[in-house]
Amino acid sequence: xxxxxxxxxxxxxxxxxxxxxxxxxxxxxxxxxxxxxxxxxxxxxxxxxxxxxxxxxxxxxxxxxxxxxxxxxxxxxxxxxxxxxxxxxxxxxxxxxxxxxxxxxxxxxxxxxxxxxxxxxxxxxxxxxxxxxxxxxxxxxxxxxxxxxxxxxxxxxxxxxxxxxxxxxxxxxxxxxxxxxxxxxxxxxxxxxxxxxxxxxxxxxxxxxxxxxxxxxxxxxxxxxxxxxxxxxxxxxxxxxxxxxxxxxxxxxxxxxxxxxxxxxxxxxxxxxxxxxxxxxxxxxxxxxxxxxxxxxxxxxxxxxxxxxxxxxxxxxxxxxxxxxxxxxxxxxxxxxxxxxxxxxxxxxxxxxxxxxxxxxxxxxxxxxxxxxxxxxxxxxxxxxxxxxxxxxxxxxxxxxxxxxxxxxxxxxxxxxxxxxxxxxxxxxxxxxxxxxxxxxxxxxxxxxxxxxxxxxxxxxxxxxxxxxxxxxxxxxxxxxxxxxxxxxxxxxxxxxxxxxxxxxxxxxxxxxxxxxxxxxxxxxxxxxxxxxxxxxxxxxxxxxxxxxxxxxxxxxxxxxxxxxxxxxxxxxxxxxxxxxxxxxxxxxxxxxxxxxxxxxxxxxxxxxxxxxxxxxxxxxxxxxxxxxxxxxxxxxxxxxxxxxxxxxxxxxxxxxxxxxxxxxxxxxxxxxxxxxxxxxxxxxxxxxxxxxxxxxxxxxxxxxxxxxxxxxxxxxxxxxxxxxxxxxxxxxxxxxxxxxxxxxxxxxxxxxxxxxxxxxxxxxxxxxxxxxxxxxxxxxxxxxxxxxxxxxxxxxxxxxxxxxxxxxxxxxxxxxxxxxxxxxxxxxxxxxx
Numbered sequence: 117x118x119x120x121x122x123x124x125x126x127x128x129x130x131x132x133x134x135x136x137x138x139x140x141x142x143x144x145x146x147x148x149x150x151x152x153x154x155x156x157x158x159x160x161x162x163x164x165x166x167x168x169x170x171x172x173x174x175x176x177x178x179x180x181x182x183x184x185x186x187x188x189x190x191x192x193x194x195x196x197x198x199x200x201x202x203x204x205x206x207x208x209x210x211x212x213x214x215x216x217x218x219x220x221x222x223x224x225x226x227x228x229x230x231x232x233x234x235x236x237x238x239x240x241x242x243x244x245x246x247x248x249x250x251x252x253x254x255x256x257x258x259x260x261x262x263x264x265x266x267x268x269x270x271x272x273x274x275x276x277x278x279x280x281x282x283x284x285x286x287x288x289x290x291x292x293x294x295x296x297x298x299x300x301x302x303x304x305x306x307x308x309x310x311x312x313x314x315x316x317x318x319x320x321x322x323x324x325x326x327x328x329x330x331x332x333x334x335x336x337x338x339x340x341x342x343x344x345x346x347x348x349x350x351x352x353x354x355x356x357x358x359x360x361x362x363x364x365x366x367x368x369x370x371x372x373x374x375x376x377x378x379x380x381x382x383x384x385x386x387x388x389x390x391x392x393x394x395x396x397x398x399x400x401x402x403x404x405x406x407x408x409x410x411x412x413x414x415x416x417x418x419x420x421x422x423x424x425x426x427x428x429x430x431x432x433x434x435x436x437x438x439x440x441x442x443x444x445x446x447x448x449x450x451x452x453x454x455x456x457x458x459x460x461x462x463x464x465x466x467x468x469x470x471x472x473x474x475x476x477x478x479x480x481x482x483x484x485x486x487x488x489x490x491x492x493x494x495x496x497x498x499x500x501x502x503x504x505x506x507x508x509x510x511x512x513x514x515x516x517x518x519x520x521x522x523x524x525x526x527x528x529x530x531x532x533x534x535x536x537x538x539x540x541x542x543x544x545x546x547x548x549x550x551x552x553x554x555x556x557x558x559x560x561x562x563x564x565x566x567x568x569x570x571x572x573x574x575x576x577x578x579x580x581x582x583x584x585x586x587x588x589x590x591x592x593x594x595x596x597x598x599x600x601x602x603x604x605x606x607x608x609x610x611x612x613x614x615x616x617x618x619x620x621x622x623x624x625x626x627x628x629x630x631x632x633x634x635x636x637x638x639x640x641x642x643x644x645x646x647x648x649x650x651x652x653x654x655x656x657x658x659x660x661x662x663x664x665x666x667x668x669x670x671x672x673x674x675x676x677x678x679x680x681x682x683x684x685x686x687x688x689x690x691x692x693x694x695x696x697x698x699x700x701x702x703x704x705x706x707x708x709x710x711x712x713x714x715x716x717x718x719x720x721x722x723x724x725x726x727x728x729x730x731x732x733x734x735x736x737x738x739x740x741x742x743x744x745x746x747x748x749x750x751x752x753x754x755x756x757x758x759x760x761x762x763x764x765x766x767x768x769x770x771x772x773x774x775x776x777x778x779x780x781x782x783x784x785x786x787x788x789x790x791x792x793x794x795x796x797x798x799x800x801x802x803x804x805x806x807x808x809x810x811x812x813x814x815x816x817x818x819x820x821x822x823x824x825x826x827x828x829x830x831x832x833x834x835x836x837x838x839x840x841x842x843x844x845x846x847x848x849x850x851x852x853x854x855x856x857x858x859x860x861x862x863x864x865x866x867x868x869x870x871x872x873x874x875x876x877x878x879x880x881x882x883x884x885x886x887x888x889x890x891x892x893x894x895x896x897x898x899x900x901x902x903x904x905x906x907x908x909x910x911x912x913x914x915x916x917x918x919x920x921x922x923x924x925x926x927x928x929x930x931x932x933x934x935x936x937x938x939x940x941x942x943x944x945x946x947x948x949x950x
Contacts, residue, residue, distance in 0.1 A: 245343070252347050256354070369424045370412045377403040379412055383421050393418055435657075435701045435712070440619035440647070448618040448681040449490070449498040450611035451520065451644065455544065456527035457535035461557040464594035465527060466503050469604070488629050488642055488684030489671045493604050497611075500644070500682045502629065520627045520644055523610050524552045525603070526578075530564035530591070534572040542576050551614070553606050554580055554589040560596045618681035623702040624648035628658060629684065631694050632757040633786035639663075639690040643679075643700050650685065651678040655706050659698030660717045662709035663690040693785050696758045747776045747845040750801035751838065752792055753783040754808050760831075761785055764806060767835050776845040778838060788825065793817040802826055806834060849945040856880025856917065856939040863931055864922070869904065871929040872922045875937060882915045882923070882939050889938040890931065896938075901926045 141149045190198075338346075368382045380390040380403070387403045393415055394401050401407065407415075409425060416423045454462045470491050489501045502521060524545040528538055545552050554573065556566045570580050570589065579585025588606045592599035626645040634640045641658065643650070650656075654665045666689030668676045679685040687700070703709045751768065755761035761783045768778045781799055782792070788803055788810035794817070796803050802824040803810070810818065810825055818825050828834040858875040866872050875882075884905040890898040906922040907915055915921040923937065 248343075249347060249350070252351065253354070256351055260355075363420055366421045367424050368416050368421045369426050370409050370416065371426050372409050373406045374409070374412055375404065375406050376401055379407070379415065383416065383419055385419055390415060390419075435703065440622065444619040444621060445617035446620060448616050448620075449500050449683075450522045450607065450614065450616055451500045451502065451682050452523045452525055452607055453502040453521035454525050454527060455541035457529070457532070457537040457541075460527050460529040460532060460535070460538070461594050462527045463503055465555065465557055465592060466501055468594045468597055468600055469501070488644060490684060493608070497604075497608050498682075499604075499607060500684060502644070502684075520629070520646070521548070521550055522614060522616055523607060524548075524550050525555050525607070526552055527555045527557050528569050528573075529558045530556050530566050530569060531558050531561050533565070533569050534576070539576055542578060551610055552578065552587055553603070553610060554578065554587060555599075555603055556589060556591045557594060559591045559598060560593040566591050616682075618647050620649045620680045622648040624650035624654065624656070624679075624700070625702070626650065626700045628694050628696055628698045628700060630757050630759050631696050631785070633693050633784075635787060637688055639688075639693040641687045641690060641694055641700075642684060643687050644684045645679050645681055647681060648702065649678050649680045650687070650700075650702065654702045655704070655709050656687075656700050656702045657709040657712045658690070658700040659694045660713055660720060661690050661692040661694045661698075662706075662713040663687075664706065665689050693758060696762065746774070748779045749776065749838070749842045749845060750779050750781050750799045752781050752796050752799075752801055752803045754788050754792060754803065754805050755783070755785060756807040758785050760806055764804075764831065764834065767831070768838060771835070771839050771842055776842050778842055787811050788814050790814045790817050793821060793823050796823045797821045804828065804834060804838075806831070851943045851945060852940045853943060854880070854938065854940045855886060856882050858882055858921070858923065858937040858939065860931060860933055860935045860937065861920075863933055866924075869924055871931055872904070872906075872924045873931050873935075873937070874920065875923050876920050877915050877917050880917055880939065882921060882937075883941070884911075884913045886939050886941050888923075888925070889940070890925070890928075891936040891938055892932070894936075898925065898928050898930070900928055903927075 139151050139153050141151055143149065364384070366383060368379070370379070370382075376390055376394065377387050380387040383390070391401065391403055394407070394411070397411075397414065399407070399411065413423045413425075454466055456462050466489065470489055489503070491499045491501060493499065524541070526538070526541055526545070528534060542552075554569075556569050558564055559566060570583055573580065574583065578587055580587045580589035582589060588610070590599050590603045590606055592603055624645055625647045626643045628641050629644050630642040632640050639661070643658075650665065650668065652665050652668055656663060656665065665687060667687075668679055669686040669688070670676050670679075671684060676685065703712070753761060753764050753768070755764060765780050765783050768780050771778045781801055782795060784792075787808050788805050790811075790813045792803055793810075793814050795801075796818075803818070803826070805825060805827045807829055809827065815825075817823075826837070828837075856877060857879040858877045860873040860875050862874040864872045864874060882905065884902055886902075888900065888902055889896050902923055903926040904922070904924045905912055905915065907919070912921070925931065
């Protein structure tokens with residue numbers, strides 16, 4: 117069987133198939149190419165023999181019965197169905213064309229309607245703008261006419277208003293045509309949109325964002341600000357051009373460093389212009405970077421302003437520090453400070469004066485807080501008393517009391533005479549340059565000797581009147597009331613001599629006597645007002661803290677509305693606990709108070725940082741090497757008031773020597789909190805509470821972490837316990853006692869023992885348990901212990917002087933005849949801090 121099974125092979129040449137031919141193509145530069153192409157002939161259907169003849173009756177060509185037009189192999193029924201389908205298709209095509217024509221007509225009508233609505237809206241808007249512009253022009257014209265009339269009246273220039281109107285008419289004409297130009301321009305722009313001004317309704321059915329916002333086909337509408345700017349430009353153009361505004365020269369305050377944006381704000385200039393000016397001067401900075409005062413001065417002068425150099429400390433200039441006029445001064449009560457040695461009866465004496473039992477409320481019978489009281493005598497005189505502690509730890513409190521006082525009453529016990537704190541009080545009074553009155557207390561005791569007190573005061577340059585001096589002295593007794601009237605008379609006389617005056621009608625200024633953190637009231641400061649009147653609601657700054665006076669409480673626990681000069685009060689309303697000794701100043705606003713407090717806090721931080729930054733690496737290494745041999749006892753201190761915490765810290769600093777010291781990790785005011793326990797646990801330190809207690813969470817945390825909390829109410833006990841604990845860190849002192857000497861007369865060798873020295877105890881006694889040193893030519897060549905001590909053949913514990921014995925050293929045999937053995941014992945003694 118052949119491959120093609122007798123069929124003809126396929127080819128391009130056929131009866132009705134395509135015919136091939138050659139076509140010559142011409143290209144540039146004379147190049148040609150012959151291409152083979154194929155052409156197709158139309159297929160002709162030849163009827164098969166025996167086909168039906170044409171229908172009689174002259175049937176139309178193409179009819180279903182026409183055999184000449186019918187394709188071969190198609191029956192009459194099939195032909196009829198095809199003709200019906202063709203007729204139905206032509207009908208559908210005609211209907212679709214009619215429908216499209218109707219839709220196009222509807223779209224055109226809708227587009228025309230929207231165009232007319234948009235044009236009507238634009239016309240209304242232009243008419244409104246023209247009316248507003250005409251109104252503005254009319255107002256401007258009237259203003260110009262009034263101004264011109266005023267100028268003409270002032271200059272006496274007789275120019276008829278008609279001529280001026282005619283002269284201005286040509287200038288106004290173009291302005292009236294501006295809306296027409298805008299209208300033509302808008303129409304022209306409107307016609308230019310789309311293709312030939314008509315998009316065939318292509319976007320007629322779509323809703324855009326601008327159409328939804330504006331309610332029409334128009335784009336974004338101009339804002340009112342844009343319209344006002346346009347009217348202003350048109351007005352200036354009608355008046356003959358723009359007029360440059362006059363440059364406003366400002367006084368620009370420039371601190372030591374200022375941010376570029378802040379400098380631009382103070383000059384009222386654009387930030388970009390300032391940055392550009394800096395870049396022109398060779399400084400590539402941004403608006404958020406800082407520049408120094410010298411650079412800022414160049415920029416300020418370049419913009420034509422005046423520079424005012426200020427510093428950060430200028431914020432304190434708002435505090436009124438002017439001197440009071442003599443006419444504004446009024447008499448004020450004197451401030452008397454009671455000072456003296458501990459347990460000399462200062463508080464008891466003040467109790468007798470105040471007829472109160474202040475001492476009953478003090479722990480341990482001593483004063484540990486500085487108290488402020490006001491007393492009215494029988495004669496009507498008002499006296500302000502400050503009661504200071506007498507313990508050695510409260511040196512700073514006594515110094516504060518001496519610096520805010522007018523008169524110092526030095527209390528000396530007649531049975532105890534002058535003591536160390538008495539001398540310190542005398543020095544404080546002399547340093548403060550205030551007059552002194554000596555009150556010799558406890559004169560009712562049988563062993564009292566006031567003359568001894570007067571005599572010992574002479575050693576410290578205090579000469580009383582009884583010794584022909586100028587210092588008043590009064591013999592008093594707080595128990596019997598003896599001499600109290602004379603003491604008050606002496607105080608009144610001294611205050612009259614001083615002629616104390618102050619201005620109550622000014623911003624208040626005072627000194628913080630004491631400060632504490634009260635659980636229910638917050639930070640509380642005891643303030644002695646020195647000048648002015650402190651009122652409820654005043655805004656003040658005190659040290660690094662500020663606040664608003666929420667309440668004023670006097671020494672009797674009563675609320676008062678104001679406090680004048682020399683009146684001690686408790687002030688509530690601080691944002692933090694101030695330091696005792698800070699100065700309170702009343703300012704005008706809370707912003708000023710906050711700014712001053714922040715500046716003072718920043719200055720204090722910089723000062724502390726500068727104190728540590730000055731240390732070199734060599735100094736740090738030397739200090740670390742020095743501290744290697746120093747043992748530290750860390751503690752945490754919480755007290756009820758600021759003065760007590762300060763006194764405890766100063767007392768702790770004095771405890772220690774070259775081997776051990778006490779380090780206060782943290783000191784504060786208020787109850788012991790959980791954070792204090794956490795710090796104590798991390799440092800392995802005990803927590804000391806002075807007149808304060810730990811709250812419940814702190815107690816639970818301390819029990820879990822094993823932190824010791826110790827409570828004290830008397831500073832004696834606190835200092836003694838800390839000193840004893842620090843003494844435990846000291847190493848025991850070892851002392852050597854020489855108990856005897858022995859001389860080696862002969863050296864023997866003993867089997868199993870080694871070399872044994874035959875010795876004669878020349879001095880003292882030789883003991884088996886003692887330490888020994890071997891001396892050769894008075895030089896120590898060995899130190900150790902004895903392995904054996906024998907008397908003849910017996911092992912003995914000791915050998916008396918003048919007797920012979922045998923000695924062998926532990927692990928040492930280099931012994932010779934003539935060597936000397938030194939026998940000694942060591943004793944350990946427990947050391948204590950002074």
